[in-house]
């Protein structure tokens with residue numbers, strides 16, 4: 001349809017949202033569906049955060065605010081970066097947007113010109129390549145492998161960088177694999193980046209606080225201070241504080257970049273929701289003690305799902321360091337046939353047959369740029385996870 005823009009034809013709708021919608025449709029039609037597609041915690045937003053929002057409404061903090069965030073939130077973000085990441089930023093180096101998603105999008109729109117390349121390790125969060133395309137740039141996909149726990153190696157990063165590279169997008173712990181880079185693994189990448197001064201780093205630290213076992217989170221500008229001047233450190237309250245619906249994300253980086261992002265936001269959405277900003281102040285400044293409590297629950301669920309999946313012939317899953325996802329390989333099941341007669345040709349046919357024949361909704365790996373795999377979000381009850389994994393086991397055992 002010629003009415004629509006050429007840019008629009010470069011992007012596809014979010015496959016994770018498509019799976020969630022399909023699962024909802026089947027549920028509404030009366031099917032017994034267990035949805036493991038959605039990437040959000042099942043926990044409720046902590047009460048102190050809700051109370052701060054209610055107090056903000058009652059105090060009339062319901063008007064437009066500064067375009068990229070109230071001073072109190074920017075202060076809380078600076079304090080957070082110092083406390084958690086040993087990174088020193090001033091409020092004019094901070095941008096607050098409507099979710100982490102808008103922050104990343106603003107930064108790409110503010111910086112990309114046609115032909116500019118953005119290196120994205122695969123598997124990747126579904127929105128990165130499409131955001132790059134919408135902003136007029138070219139995604140360059142650097143594939144990782146199961147053998148390295150889905151982590152990019154220095155050689156793979158080196159091979160992906162060209163004179164046209166503008167950004168390297170880094171995400172640890174990762175959506176969709178949960179892979180978290182240790183200090184040494186990240187240092188190997190920052191050593192490469194030091195050799196390429198024209199490449200900027202966009203690090204998406206959204207899952208920073210969701211880390212298990214003895215994994216210690218670290219972020220590029222902390223591991224290699226020489227990258228501070230060309231790093232945008234992005235984060236948000238959505239996942240760790242169970243605030244997905246409040247829509248607050250933020251980033252810190254060089255002041256001219258932050259000013260450019262503010263310009264984009266001023267001409268598109270203006271400020272993020274005033275009430276949500278006050279809730280985020282409380283999230284960042286208030287008690288953090290529920291984080292380890294939630295992590296104990298997430299780690300138990302990760303271990304439950306991993307042991308049930310790794311018991312299946314033809315399925316292999318490395319142990320992720322963080323987030324709330326696992327990304328098993330189904331290489332050993334390709335070419336088999338399901339009880340209803342579907343040939344499992346790839347991970348998309350696997351996920352479709354699994355949903356239709358057992359009512360378990362997962363997202364197929366091709367959506368994240370690395371196949372044949374599927375993603376499970378284990379941010380749901382132990383009972384639902386146990387039942388879902390039992391159905392996956394039965395389905396896989398019946399493949400011939």
Ligand SMILES: Cc1ncc(COP(=O)(O)O)c(C=O)c1O
Nearest residue numbers: 039099100101125175206236238
């Ligand atoms: C890696 C990653 N970055 C960013 C986001 C977006 O977060 P928000 O909901 O704050 O826009 C998500 C959400 O799924 C994510 O998984």
